[in-house]
Amino acid sequence: MPSQPLQPTRVRFAPSPTGRPHLGGGRTALYNYLLARQTGGAFILRIEDTDQKRYVPGAVEELISSLRWMGLDWDEGPDVGGPHAPYHQTERREIYQKYARQLIESGHAYYCFCPTPKEDEGSEPGDRRQHREICPDRDLSLEEADARISSGESHVIRFRMPFEGRITVSDAIRGDITVENSTLDDYILVKSNGLPVYHLAVVVDDHLMEITHVIRTSEWLPTLPLHGHIYKAFGWEQPIWVHPSIFLKPDGKGKMSKRDAQALLSEGKSIFVGDFKEMGYLPEAVVNWMALIGWSYDDKTEFFTLEELIDKFSLEKLSPAPAAINFSKLDHFNGLHIRELDPADLAERIKPFFEKAGYQVDDIDKLQQIAEALQIRLTTLDEAPEKAGFFFQDEIHPEPETLIGKKMSAAESLEMAQRIHKLIASLPDFSEETANQPLRDLAVELGLKAGHIFGFLRNAITSQKVSPPIFETMTIIGRETVLKRIEAAIAMLERMAEEA
RNA sequence: GCCCCCAUCGUCUAGUGGCCUAGGACACAGCCCUCUCAAGGCUGAAACCGGGGUUCGAGUCCCCGUGGGGGCACCA
Numbered sequence: 028m029p030s031q032p033l034q035p036t037r038v039r040f041a042p043s044p045t046g047r048p049h050l051g052g053g054r055t056a057l058y059n060y061l062l063a064r065q066t067g068g069a070f071i072l073r074i075e076d077t078d079q080k081r082y083v084p085g086a087v088e089e090l091i092s093s094l095r096w097m098g099l100d101w102d103e104g105p106d107v108g109g110p111h112a113p114y115h116q117t118e119r120r121e122i123y124q125k126y127a128r129q130l131i132e133s134g135h136a137y138y139c140f141c142p143t144p145k146e147d148e149g150s151e152p153g154d155r156r157q158h159r160e161i162c163p164d165r166d167l168s169l170e171e172a173d174a175r176i177s178s179g180e181s182h183v184i185r186f187r188m189p190f191e192g193r194i195t196v197s198d199a200i201r202g203d204i205t206v207e208n209s210t211l212d213d214y215i216l217v218k219s220n221g222l223p224v225y226h227l228a229v230v231v232d233d234h235l236m237e238i239t240h241v242i243r244t245s246e247w248l249p250t251l252p253l254h255g256h257i258y259k260a261f262g263w264e265q266p267i268w269v270h271p272s273i274f275l276k277p278d279g280k281g282k283m284s285k286r287d288a289q290a291l292l293s294e295g296k297s298i299f300v301g302d303f304k305e306m307g308y309l310p311e312a313v314v315n316w317m318a319l320i321g322w323s324y325d326d327k328t329e330f331f332t333l334e335e336l337i338d339k340f341s342l343e344k345l346s347p348a349p350a351a352i353n354f355s356k357l358d359h360f361n362g363l364h365i366r367e368l369d370p371a372d373l374a375e376r377i378k379p380f381f382e383k384a385g386y387q388v389d390d391i392d393k394l395q396q397i398a399e400a401l402q403i404r405l406t407t408l409d410e411a412p413e414k415a416g417f418f419f420q421d422e423i424h425p426e427p428e429t430l431i432g433k434k435m436s437a438a439e440s441l442e443m444a445q446r447i448h449k450l451i452a453s454l455p456d457f458s459e460e461t462a463n464q465p466l467r468d469l470a471v472e473l474g475l476k477a478g479h480i481f482g483f484l485r486n487a488i489t490s491q492k493v494s495p496p497i498f499e500t501m502t503i504i505g506r507e508t509v510l511k512r513i514e515a516a517i518a519m520l521e522r523m524a525e526e527a
Numbered sequence: 528g529c530c531c532c533c534a535u536c537g538u539c540u541a542g543u544g545g546c547c548u549a550g551g552a553c554a555c556a557g558c559c560c561u562c563u564c565a566a567g568g569c570u571g572a573a574a575c576c577g578g579g580g581u582u583c584g585a586g587u588c589c590c591c592g593u594g595g596g597g598g599c600a601c602c603a
Contacts, residue, residue, distance in 0.1 A: 043603050080602085143601060183601055204532080210529070224601070229603090249531055272596085319540080346540080348534065348595095349595080352538090352539090355538085355554055356538075356553045359552080359553055482562075494563065495565090
């Protein structure tokens with residue numbers, strides 16, 4: 028058994044509101060949440076909105092609703108408040124400025140008055156020069172810098188990166204990561220608009236909010252040395268760093284781009300958490316599925332509820348390798364979780380899908396029976412109307428040919444239909460126990476296969492070639508409608524027999 | 528180009544030196560069950576990237592290749 032952290036952890040999910048929340052973010056939030064709940068710690072939601080240019084209206088709202096849909100809740104955050112408020116970074120501007128100044132006074136950062144590089148300057152990553160090699164302001168005296176600032180000169184604050192030596196930072200799933208300082212640069216900490224860059228804000232906030240474990244995806248690994256340096260410069264203790272791998276496209280070739288995400292949408296798939304509900308996925312299934320991309324429990328168990336994940340999750344079982352997302356596995360999990368549901372619960376969950384398809388659903392008892400019939404047959408909830416819409420239709424219109432049995436004429440089929448009608452009408456109920464044998468006996472009597480009888484009934488009553496088991500179906504539909512539909516089918520057969 | 532990370536079936540993974548003729552899951556194929564469709568059961572095909580070490584013994588440790596991924600903004 029992997030050892031579990033005994034101390035309560037304080038973790039956070041800190042997305043930037045620059046787009047729609049996706050699976051990768053969802054999983055990161057989930058892992059943070061799991062660790063917090065497992066240890067009795069705290070899960071914090073923080074909005075990293077220091078880039079106003081990229082801010083997308085409504086992003087925070089969708090973020091919150093997506094996380095809630097997944098079943099997550101947080102102890103501190105923009106919507107619930109908390110002891111470390113505010114939780115929007117743009118509202119914490121003064122805090123960062125104060126700490127940036129501290130860094131400047133301690134010599135770990137400096138004011139830089141260099142002009143903003145032009146868009147097309149050094150566009151090739153290969154020939155980019157280190158800023159610190161060309162910056163004339165690196166060794167400006169603080170007095171001089173302050174004077175230029177008070178005269179209104181535009182400036183940024185840069186970290187003063189050592190030229191010599193190296194830094195080692197430790198990641199919980201990858202071990203020590205060592206980088207030569209010579210490959211680093213004097214990165215910007217505060218922009219000319221006075222707002223911090225991610226690197227400063229994240230370090231200051233994580234420290235102030237007493238974050239013990241930073242769980243974020245591996246795309247942040249390249250900035251880890253910088254963050255380590257900033258912690259050292261402040262003299263603060265670093266959190267435990269955890270960088271789970273990123274998600275790859277289903278084909279395993281690279282991470283999902285905006286374009287790819289768009290293309291997926293046209294295939295009826297999505298990587299946006301907010302889309303899964305209406306695609307008919309259960310949050311339980313999505314959570315179970317995403318938890319297992321990059322994490323495992325043992326060599327057998329794959330089915331987990333949120334509660335079980337809280338219990339079983341462990342940092343040491345996180346995989347360092349990038350993983351492709353696999354939608355067919357999600358379908359599998361969705362089926363599994365649908366089958367786990369209480370039928371009354373399933374009924375409630377499929378109801379909106381019937382309503383969206385235009386069906387009037389007011390008979391809850393009937394809906395529940397339908398849910399029971401559908402339970403082992405659904406992959407996604409949105410399939411319910413197409414599979415079971417006939418239960419709610421006043422009239423159905425079977426294709427006439429489907430009423431004719433295999434290798435049978437219309438006249439023969441008509442005769443069969445009439446006998447079936449007579450038999451059905453005489454039955455006290457349509458349960459399998461009472462209806463099955465008589466129908467089979469009839470088949471024998473008519474020299475037909477049972478399949479002929481059942482096939483006719485299925486098409487006549489559901490107008491579908493596949494449906495839930497016929498006895499269950501007839502029971503739900505009710506005697507009156509069953510007989511009416513058979514009669515309608517007989518009428519169609521009569522017409523066809525005449526024409527023939 | 529430079530820096531960093533990673534490497535077991537098509538995919539997600541188990542595996543922490545002998546328990547591995549490498550286990551599970553999805554997908555795929557076949558069979559069984561069967562009123563259709565599912566679900567379920569059984570079976571099958573399917574992998575340790577390559578080369579060097581270390582060791583009595585390597586999927587497991589080390590090195591080098593190769594391959595894949597991420598990053599290199601006054602974005603996060």
